[in-house]
Amino acid sequence: MSRSSKVVLGLSVLLTAATVAGVHLKQRQDLQRLRDGVIRDIERQNRKKENIRLLGEQIILTEQLEAEREKMLLEKGSQKT
Numbered sequence: 019m020s021r022s023s024k025v026v027l028g029l030s031v032l033l034t035a036a037t038v039a040g041v042h043l044k045q046r047q048d049l050q051r052l053r054d055g056v057i058r059d060i061e062r063q064n065r066k067k068e069n070i071r072l073l074g075e076q077i078i079l080t081e082q083l084e085a086e087r088e089k090m091l092l093e094k095g096s097q098k099t
C-alpha cells in the first residue's frame with residue numbers, strides 16, 4: 019500500500035471515529051436536556067401549587083382584615099352617638 023493511501027485511510031478512520039463519538043455525545047446531551055426539562059416542569063408545577071395556596075391564604079387574611087376594620091368602624095360610630 020502506498021503512503022498516500024495509508025494517510026487517506028488513517029484520516030478516514032479518524033474522522034469516522036470522531037463523528038461516531040460526536041453523535042454519541044450529542045445524544046447524551048439531548049437526553050440530559052430532556053430529563054432536566056421534566057424536572058423543571060415538575061418544579062414549575064410545584065411552585066404554581068404553592069403560589070395558589072399562598073394566594074388562597076392571602077384572600078382569607080384580607081377578608082378577615084376587612085371584617086375587623088368594618089367592625090372597628092362600627093364600634094367607633096356607635097361610641098360617637
